[in-house]
Amino acid sequence: MRAALYEMTGPASEVFQVREVDKPEPGPGQVRVEVEFSGINPTDVKTRAGRGLMSIDGFQIPHHDGSGVIDAVGAGVDVNRIGERVWVMLAADGNRYGTAAQYCVVNSKLARHLPDSVSLELGATLGVPAVTAAYCLFSDGPIAGESVLISGGAGAVGRAAVQLAKWAGARVFTTVSSESKAQVATEAGADVVVNYTNPDAIDQLKDQGISRIVEVDLAGNLELDVAISQQGMKIVSYAADGGDPVLPRRALMIAGITIEFMLLYNVEANKLWKAVELLELALAEGALTLPPITVLPLDEIVAAHVQIEAASASRVLLTP
Numbered sequence: 001m002r003a004a005l006y007e008m009t010g011p012a013s014e015v016f017q018v019r020e021v022d023k024p025e026p027g028p029g030q031v032r033v034e035v036e037f038s039g040i041n042p043t044d045v046k047t048r049a050g051r052g053l054m055s056i057d058g059f060q061i062p063h064h065d066g067s068g069v070i071d072a073v074g075a076g077v078d079v080n081r082i083g084e085r086v087w088v089m090l091a092a093d094g095n096r097y098g099t100a101a102q103y104c105v106v107n108s109k110l111a112r113h114l115p116d117s118v119s120l121e122l123g124a125t126l127g128v129p130a131v132t133a134a135y136c137l138f139s140d141g142p143i144a145g146e147s148v149l150i151s152g153g154a155g156a157v158g159r160a161a162v163q164l165a166k167w168a169g170a171r172v173f174t175t176v177s178s179e180s181k182a183q184v185a186t187e188a189g190a191d192v193v194v195n196y197t198n199p200d201a202i203d204q205l206k207d208q209g210i211s212r213i214v215e216v217d218l219a220g221n222l223e224l225d226v227a228i229s230q231q232g233m234k235i236v237s238y239a240a241d242g243g244d245p246v247l248p249r250r251a252l253m254i255a256g257i258t259i260e261f262m263l264l265y266n267v268e269a270n271k272l273w274k275a276v277e278l279l280e281l282a283l284a285e286g287a288l289t290l291p292p293i294t295v296l297p298l299d300e301i302v303a304a305h306v307q308i309e310a311a312s313a314s315r316v317l318l319t320p
């Protein structure tokens, strides 16, 4: 099969090869997916660059997210899954057969049923961002009737969080830095969109009863988060780009703020699968729509990674 892979970490232009490798066979409990779209996230780019924790098992075919059709199953997996349309999550986690190839093999549980009403393109954008968003929103229980703030509502995680929070019955506030991103967040369904670079951003968000924040930049936004907080508010911080935050302990204590730092790779399994279950309910009910995407052939994987590194406003999908 044709695959994009690397044998050592480093810059995309130096380490990627696109070449033939043996088609993998699904082991016990695994399925093989004929990949239609491979979705790229910042975590794939960081891992390829050498910022991941995983060692390479000979070679690494990258990318956790993808979509396609199951074409073979391993021992212990229902043969009726052959022919099933699926979206794939966490494919490259501890596994060298990620989605940037004609086929990937994953644990059967990571190849999720894709309803007929949902496109394969949308399926390939779900994994890392939408599961992260669902965890950040739902890990402490229902949010119906609550007011939530999603920082960066036009980002991959942020936009999915806006759509999931609306679906779950929350009032959704979000922040962006430009008109074009405001449009993306508004189209995703946010009730209130605030440009966080405006000097009155705090005034626009305070006294709104915000009880939960899905936070992409804790260091950059902590002052705003504390200023708009209500007693007992929770911040779920999911990103670690840029500098580390300086915690204003006394202000946090007085506001009774809890901060959770989450990483998709090590969250509690029961909370992870609950998040996936809710995400799939939202998906089946048509609550999630396709974000802006750029589709490139597998051969252009270097350009695709460069686009993600440049913090592209559109998701990038590869077609193997």
Ligand SMILES: NC(=O)c1ccc[n+]([C@@H]2O[C@H](COP(=O)([O-])OP(=O)(O)OC[C@H]3O[C@@H](n4cnc5c(N)ncnc54)[C@H](OP(=O)(O)O)[C@@H]3O)[C@@H](O)[C@H]2O)c1
Pocket: 041, 042, 043, 128, 129, 132, 151, 152, 153, 154, 155, 156, 157, 158, 175, 176, 177, 178, 181, 196, 216, 217, 220, 221, 237, 238, 239, 240, 241, 262, 263, 264, 265, 311, 312
């Ligand atoms: N913990 C985990 O398991 C996990 C899971 C998924 C992603 N992540 C991490 O989360 C980060 C975002 O991922 P992504 O795929 O959503 O990236 P993305 O699509 O590039 O989105 C990032 C968004 O953050 C916004 N942003 C940056 N600084 C901001 C600030 N101070 N306030 C409000 N918004 C701000 C950006 O908008 P502006 O340009 O308008 O500021 C952009 O829309 C990455 O570092 C990624 O590695 C972690």
